[in-house]
Amino acid sequence: MSAGQGQANRTSWSLAAPALALLLIGSIGPLLIVLVYSFMTPGDYSGVQRPFTTQAWEQVFLTRDIFDDTLGWADAHMTIFWRSVKLSVLTAVITFLLGLPTAWFIATRPPDRRALWLFLITIPFWTNLLIRTIAINEIIRNEGLLNQVLLKLGVIGAPLQILYTDTAVLIGMAYVYLPMMVLPMYAAIDRFDTRLLEAAYDLFANRWQALWHVVLPVIRPGILAGSILVFVPSLGAYVTPRVLGGGKNMMIGNFIELQFGQGQNWPLGAALAVLLLIAVGLALTVYVRVLGGAGRADG
Amino acid sequence: MAERRFDPTRLPGFATVAVAVFVLLYLPIATLVAYSFNGGDSVAVWGGFSLDWYGRAWANETVKAAALRSVVIAACASALATTLATLAAVGVVRNRRMKGRAVVYMAINQPLMVPEIVTAVALLIFFASVRQFTGYQGLGYLIAAHAAFCVPFAYLPISARLEGMDATLEAAAADLYATPRQAFRHVTLPLLTPGIIAGAMLAFVISLDDVVITEFVKSAGQDTLPTYMLAQMRRGVSPEVNAISTMLLMVTVVLLTAFFIINKQTNRGKQ
DSSP: OOHHHHHHHHHHHHHHHHHHHHHIIIIIHHHHHHHHHTTSEEOSSSSEESOOOSHHHHHHHEEEOTTTOOEEEOHHHHHHHHHHHHHHHHHHHHHHHHHHHHHHHHHTSOHHHHHHHHHHHHHHHHSOHHHHHHHHHHHHSTTSHHHHHHHHHTSOSSOOOOTTSHHHHHHHHHHHHHHHHHHHHHHHHHHOOTHHHHHHHHTTOOHHHHIIIIIHHHHHHHHHHHHHHHHHHHHTOOHHHHHHHTTTSOOHHHHHHHHHTTTOOHHHHHHHHHHHHHHHHHHHHHHHHHHHHHHHHHO | OOSOOOOTTOOHHHHHHHHHHHHHHHHHHHHHHHHHTBOSSSSSSOOOBOOHHHHHHHHOHHHHHHHHHHHHHHHHHHHHHHHHHHHHHHHHHSOTTOTTHHHHHHHHHHHHHSOHHHHHHHHHHHHHHHHHHHOOOSTHHHHHHHHHHHHHHHHHHHHHHHHHSOHHHHHHHHHTTOOHHHHIIIIIHHHHHHHHHHHHHHHHHHHHHOOHHHHHHOOTTOOOHHHHHHHHHTTOOOHHHHHHHHHHHHHHHHHHHHHHHHHHHHHHHHO
C-alpha cells in the first residue's frame, strides 16, 4: 500500500469517526450490554445483579415446576414464539400475493404514469406506522367501517369481534408492511426485459414454462428482498400487536417489553431480545446465501 | 398458435388486484382523516363536519408540549445525524480502496437491520445506568438515540449524491491550488447541498415518526406526539388522536413531496 493510500485511509476514518462514535453510544454499545445482561441475575426490584448465570437463557425455553422442581418446556413462551413466527410468515405470504400483481401493474404502466403509481405506494411507506395502525383500527373495530358496511348489507347480524385477535394483528401487519413488499418487487420486474419472453416463445416455450423459467428467475431477487423486508420487521413488531392485539395476543416484541415493565425480569428480557436479534440475523444470512446462490446460477 | 401468449402488460386479474390494493391502502387513512372531522361525540356515528377535535387537541397543553418536544428532538437529531453522515460520506465514498470500508458501511446501516424493539431495550438499559451515574434527566438521551437511528437515512441520499458527482471538479480545484479544505468548502459542499437537504428531511421525518425507541428511552413527562398517541390508544380510539394523526400526516406528506421535488431536480441536474 502506498503512503498516499495510508494517509487517505486515516483521513477517511477520522471523518467517519464522529458518526461511528454516535452509533457506538446510541446503538451498537448498548446492544453489547444487552448480551451481558442476558447472563446476569434479576435485581431485587428491577435491573440486574451478579452472579453471572445462564438462568435467563434456560427460562427462555424451560420452566421449572414449583412443586417437584422438574424442568419442562415453557409453554407460554413457545406460544408467543410460535405466534410471532406464524404471523410473520403469513404477513409475508399475504403481502406477496397482493404485492406481486401490484408491483407488476406499476412496472407495466406507461413510463410517464409509472412515477405517479410509485409515489402512491411510497406515501404509505413513509407514513407513520402508528398512524397507519390507528387507521386500520378505525376500519376493523366493532363500530368501524367494515362492521358497519357488513351490518348494513345484512351479511352479519352482530358486529364481528376482529379487534384484539390474531387476525387483527395479521391484517394490521399486512397493511403496514405491504409497501415494503411492493417496492423491491417493482424494482426487479422493472428490470425485466420483455424481449426475453419473445425469445422464449420463439423457442416453443408455453406460457407456464415462460413464466417459470424466464420471468421467475429474473424477479426472484425482488421477491426474496420483499419477503425479508416484510418478515424481519414483522417478527420484531411491537406497535401493531400492541394496538391491534390488545394485552393477550402478544408477539415477542411485546413480551420483551413486559420483562422490562411488569415482569421485572431484565435478564429474561435481554435474553429474549438477543434471541430475536439472532432470529433476524439468521433470516438475513439465509437471504444473502440464497441470493448469492441465485446470482451464481444466473451467472 | 393454439395457445395464447403470455403478455406481461396484459394480465387482467393483476390489474384488478392492483387497483384493489391501492384502494385498500388509502381507504383506512381516508377513514381516519374523515373521522377526525366528525362533529358528534360518538366514535361510531357521523355527526356532521366539524373542526371540534382539532380545537380540543390544540387547546390541550399536553398535546402542545408533546408536539413541541417532537419538533425539538427531530430538529436536533436530524441536524446532528446529517452533519455526522455528511462527514462520514465525504470520508468514505471517494476512498474506494479504504481499509475497513465494509465495517464502516455495516456500522452505519446497522440501525436498519436490528429490530427497533431490541435497540429500544438496549438503550433503556444503557441510559438507565447513565442516568444513575450522571443524574442528567434531560432530552439529551432521546436526541442521541434518535440521531443514531437517523444516521443511515441521512447517509443514503448524501452518499448517492456524492457518487453521482463529478470527482474531476475537486481535482480541478486542487490543480488551481485550493487546499483540501477550500476545495471542500467551495466545490464539494455547494454541489452536495441538495443531498444534504434531502438527507436532513428524511432524518427529520424518521425522527418525528418514531414510537418504539422513544417509548423506551423517554422518562416521565417526556412524551412526544407518537408516544402520547400510543398511550391514548390504550383506551381505544379517540377522535382527538385522529385529529393529531391527520396533522402529523400532513407534515409528512408536505416534507416528502418537497423531498421528491428536490430529488427530481437533483437528478435532472445530473443529466
